[in-house]
Amino acid sequence: MNNRFLINYTPGSTPLHKLNGTTKVIGFIAITVAIIATFDFRIMLAIFLLCMAGVASMKPNWKPIAFMFGFLIVTNGIIGSLMVFLLTPESGLTKTGMETIFWQSAGGKLYLSWELLWYAWAMFFKRVASLSSAILFILSITPSELAAGLNSIKMPYKICTIVSLAFRTIPDIARDFTDIKNSMMMRGVELENVSLGKKLKQYIMMLVPLLMSSFAKVENISNSMDLRSYGKCKGRTWYSEHPATKNDKIARVFIALIFAWWIFYVVFFKHIHAPAVDFWCPWVPKEISGYWF
Amino acid sequence: MLKKFVGEWNTKTIVAVAIGAALFGALMVWGSIPVFTNTSLTSAMIVPVVVGALFGPLPAMVSLLVGNCLADLIGGWGFWFDWSVGNGVLGLFVGLLPMYGADIKNGIFKIKHAIIYTICCVLGNAIAFGIVTPIMTALFYSADLEITFIQSLAGGLSNTAVLVIVGLPILFILSKRYASRTNLVEEPEE
Structure with missing residues (x-):
């Protein structure tokens, strides 16, 4: 049980640790909304790699992290995918626009298509990306910095105290x-x-x-x-809050870019040029899926 | 009435809400028996009962909201704020205890209150996991509604079970404990 703590109580020494609380909090919000906005596997992969690079740069104890990913694979990867297969086998067609069935049960009620597998995989990967962002955030921040960061985005300070006290x-x-x-x-x-x-x-x-x-x-x-x-x-x-350093400014420009990209993505790809289906799938042709990029 | 709803936000309430949130987070991560994907029979559900009984609905709601965000961060399943909001709404309903006259601090918790409490739990679960969470999931995560509904049904049922089967005895025990402490009667002046 103690092995599974990821919460930091003392400030670390790597560049990511040294960012100030505000930057970390808005960075986490930016990544979370970016994950919420999209199901595109390519974007999920980019976010995942970015977060894992950040985690690696902090030289953490990998054991609890590996345990978390293992836990996620069992509960969501295996059981969740099984549920998709049992309850909505047609979602391969509805989500990616195509269906290549390679196995069918005797009654014909249950069937597996490659697109269904891709859909389950993309859903699972969304969770993986979300978990990696949570790990990055929790590893980089201390409870006091979290409270200070929340306060700087206009959260009432009593709520901030609750958060920091709960962590402690x-x-x-x-x-x-x-x-x-x-x-x-x-x-x-x-x-x-x-x-x-x-x-x-x-x-x-x-x-x-x-x-x-x-x-x-x-x-x-x-x-x-x-x-x-x-x-x-x-x-x-x-x-625990200190004035923004040079690294903070660089990080904030980067976060602003993520926000800008997110707004662009939602406005352009969800409303102006919305693809026909929700999920990008590598082998579904552009004419069907509507993903021309 | 409004004051009972909001609760008194003094230092004591803040600390109690924080400890409630920490308990909720810790019990959600370590004190639960999984019954379904993303849902488990969690002993954490006892937290809104105690916080709500002692401090009111809004503290219970904040406690659950913060506690669930915390559990998401340390639990190893990623950040899913649709469920956090659902749990917050549920906390609001469970914490309604002082609103209908159940006063645990003075030892008042009768069968009538127990019945209203049970209704509140069922209603709260229905609204939180039957309406709020599925809508938010569909809106922000665009997951399959069918699967979300089944998940939230399982979650709601197991929550209701814990809230009623474990919550009611604890409420009776608590009110009895407080009653034995407050049975001082003012002596008539001679």
């Missing part, structure tokens, strides 16, 4: 959870290899002390914040 509390909760689990095992409660109903019951038994110990901290934390005059003024300054 997670390790505590994980530790409490492990403690409770260990003490239950000490008392001889079987936690692994039990039925679903029993597992649920045990989760509830662990939940009550976890809730109690977590919410018991509220009083302490809020008192110490009150003692330091939290919330007395309208605004707030942020210790």
Whole structure:
């Protein structure tokens, strides 16, 4: 469990770490809207490579990252694609405009086409791109920088405090959870290899002390914040925020380009010259799909 | 009425909402049993019950919204804000507790409130995962509506199950605990 933490609490030393909070937050927003805007596999691939290059430049611990991608492949890649195949086998035709069936079940209700496989792959890759952007963001930022960055895009500072405090509390909760689990095992409660109903019951038994110990901290934390005059003024300054450096300016130009491209893409390719189908597929001819680029 | 809806945004509420969000995020990532793709029987659903009962609907909503964004960032499935918004709406409905007279802090939680609470949970799930999330998914991610509906149906059902089966006993336990603390009666002056 501890192995899976990606949250940074101390500022790192690579150039991406040293950008200021505002740049990181607007960069993440830009990449997220770019991912939302499109299903084009080529753009997804570009975003994925960009994010992974960023992740690699930060020299992270690769083990939890590999675990996350493995988890995604099992839950979304395999199970999600199976669902597409079982529920809407015709989406190969509706999404890419063509159908080349290479396998059919006896009744003819289920069938596999190459386009369906491509569609499932493109959907899965969208998730991969989204995950890589989330990893890039979480690796580069500390909770305080996140709060400062959110505040600089006009988020009320009380919300920013909530975000940063929530990030900081997670390790505590994980530790409490492990403690409770260990003490239950000490008392001889079987936690692994039990039925679903029993597992649920045990989760509830662990939940009550976890809730109690977590919410018991509220009083302490809020008192110490009150003692330091939290919330007395309208605004707030942020210790972790620093003025924009040269690298920040370069990064912001780059982010502005992503935004500009996104607006252009939505206006031009979704409204003026909309292709006939949603998904670009490498072997579907231009005349059918409408992707002339 | 409006004050009950918004809740009191003092330092205590802020800290409670933050801890609720952290709990929600942590439980969503580590405390859930997967039942379907993207959906699981998650113990995290207990958070809006407690936050809503103690602080009101809007804090519960913020708690879930922030908590879900947090879980998306650390959970390893990417950022899907359509589900975060859905969960936020659900938090709003679950957190309506003080609006219909259930006052956990003073030990008031009766069968009548339990029934309204159950209705709120079902209604909230129906609106959040039957309307809000599918519309946002279709609008922003243009995924298959059919699959989204099935996913959100599974999510909504498992959420309702957790909210009712686990939430109700916890509400009764909490109100009993608070009641035993607040049974001081002012002595008549002599």
